[in-house]
Amino acid sequence: MALLSVQFIYRYWAVFDIHKLRYFKGPNALIWVAYCSFFGFQYSLGSSYFFKRDDVSDEYFRKEMLTRYNANIAELPAMAIVAYDPSDGSARWRNIMGIGNMCVVVNFLYGVMVFCGWSMHTKMEEKIQNFSEILRKHHKQFFKTLVLQITMPTIILFIPICIIMILPLLNLNISIPSGVMLCCFTLYPATDSLIVMYVVSEYRITARRLQKMVCGSCCHIRHKKVLDTNLTSLA
Numbered sequence: 001m002a003l004l005s006v007q008f009i010y011r012y013w014a015v016f017d018i019h020k021l022r023y024f025k026g027p028n029a030l031i032w033v034a035y036c037s038f039f040g041f042q043y044s045l046g047s048s049y050f051f052k053r054d055d056v057s058d059e060y061f062r063k064e065m066l067t068r069y070n071a072n073i074a075e076l077p078a079m080a081i082v083a084y085d086p087s088d089g090s091a092r093w094r095n096i097m098g099i100g101n102m103c104v105v106v107n108f109l110y111g112v113m114v115f116c117g118w119s120m121h122t123k124m125e126e127k128i129q130n131f132s133e134i135l136r137k138h139h140k141q142f143f144k145t146l147v148l149q150i151t152m153p154t155i156i157l158f159i160p161i162c163i164i165m166i167l168p169l170l171n172l173n174i175s176i177p178s179g180v181m182l183c184c185f186t187l188y189p190a191t192d193s194l195i196v197m198y199v200v201s202e203y204r205i206t207a208r209r210l211q212k213m214v215c216g217s218c219c220h221i222r223h224k225k226v227l228d229t230n231l232t233s234l235a
Contacts, residue, residue, distance in 0.1 A: 001039075001106065001109040001110065001113075001153065001157060001158075002035065002036040002039045002040060002109055003036055004109075004113060004149060004150075004153060005109045005110075005112040005113050005116075006032050006035065006036065007146065007149070008112060008113045008116040008117060008146060008150075009112065009116060010024060011116070011120065011142055011143065011146055012116040012119060012120060014142075015120060016119070016123070039105050039108075039109060042101065042105055043101070043102060043105045043106075046098060046101035046102070046105075047079060047098060047101070047102065048079065049098070050094055050095060050097050050098025050099075050101060051079035051080060051081055051095060051098050052079065053073075053078060053079065053080045056082060056085060056086070056087075056092070057080035057082045058073055058074055058080075059086075060080070060082050060086050061073050061080060062074075064175065068175070080095075081095050081098065081099065081168045082095055082168065083095050083096055083099070083168040083169050083171065084171050095168070096169070099165050099168065099169065102161070102165050103165060106158065106161055106162075106165075110158060113150050114150070116146075117146055117147065117150055120143055120146070121143075121147075152191045156187050156191070
């Protein structure tokens, strides 16, 4: 999500403040490495610290793990979110602070994308009136790409994350296959590339050209092998 928000910032500045694109060139580009690393470390280290297992969480999940997966949680590497103590119903603030940490990171990055996307939607047409026809076409294509790029993460990243974060706070006695939702995260890199190739015509043309080159090379190799086989048989 941090990487995706950087794309939104870049497109926003490319339309409304082109001078700030210098922050994406040369050594200045390290700013975005630090930006993504900061949120990545905050999310991962915060989760590993606040969601570290203890006796209460192990006991809470022991029966469920045996029933669903026939495994002992004590023998598995895992993190656990138990927002309320099962014995007396008191809040486990350490886990709740971990949920808060995740909410801050995810919602901040999502907010950056929404702000840039909405600003471009409401102001871009007026801003690009004096651009050349080709440049206007590029900006419109990239904006359409960004809209799809924020829609797909909302479905396969943001919504599953929100469900996983909010459910423990509701203290409901339910069992859902959270592993399926976690698997949704892995779909994003592929969908992101497909969106760009589908919307931006230059990328689509290049992808088709590469596909033809690969297919042509495969056909040439296959025909060569067949020809070599026939010559060997004649010999």
